[in-house]
Amino acid sequence: MADKIMNIMVVDDQPGVRYLLDIVVKELGHDVNTAQNGLEAVELTRSKHFDLIFMDVRMPLMGGLEALTRIKAISPKTDVVIMTAYGSDDTIECANNNGALCCIAKPFDVEDIKNFLDEYTREKSCSNNYYAHQAG
Numbered sequence: 201m202a203d204k205i206m207n208i209m210v211v212d213d214q215p216g217v218r219y220l221l222d223i224v225v226k227e228l229g230h231d232v233n234t235a236q237n238g239l240e241a242v243e244l245t246r247s248k249h250f251d252l253i254f255m256d257v258r259m260p261l262m263g264g265l266e267a268l269t270r271i272k273a274i275s276p277k278t279d280v281v282i283m284t285a286y287g288s289d290d291t292i293e294c295a296n297n298n299g300a301l302c303c304i305a306k307p308f309d310v311e312d313i314k315n316f317l318d319e320y321t322r323e324k325s326c327s328n329n330y331y332a333h334q335a336g
Contacts, residue, residue: 204325206230206317207248211241211255211264212283217306221254224310228317238267245271250278252320256306257284257291265294272299279320283308 208230210221218234225232233248235241239262241255253271257264268280282295285306292303304312 204321206251206321206324207233209233209235209241209244209250209253209255211235211238211253211259211267213237213256213259217256217283220310221313224313225317228314228321230317230321238262238264238270241267242270242274245274245278249275251324252301253278253280254283255280257282257286257295265291265298268295268300269298281316 208225210218210225210232211234212218212221213236218236222232222234233244233250235244237259238255241253242262244250245253255264255267264282264284268282271278271280276299279301280299282291282300282303283306284291284303295303304316
């Protein structure tokens with residue numbers, strides 16, 4: 201179980217990927233919302249705060265890189281992990297330049313996602329505790 205419950209969004213046009221990540225995120229004790237494309241993700245971000253977003257690059261209506269730019273403008277502190285089966289250097293550079301936390305290759309290993317979320321949660325809990333102690 202996680203130290204801190206995170207609000208996480210999974211954005212992918214493939215139902216199987218959304219379903220798999222939904223299960224993994226819930227299994228680790230976090231809250232999860234899903235979106236089928238970047239347009240839905242941007243709209244969800246307008247109405248709810250997310251700590252972390254897993255987002256595919258190639259999707260209908262609005263791709264992940266355009267959505268990344270819009271989401272960072274709405275919610276600069278939201279971390280975005282870009283997922284892509286098309287991990288060209290240009291895609292990775294564009295994602296990094298527009299504020300992505302990191303890029304992961306698809307298909308991914310579920311254990312790698314679990315390890316990433318455990319580490320991410322620990323880092324966020326530690327930094328929040330650090331700031332709380334500094335303020336007090």
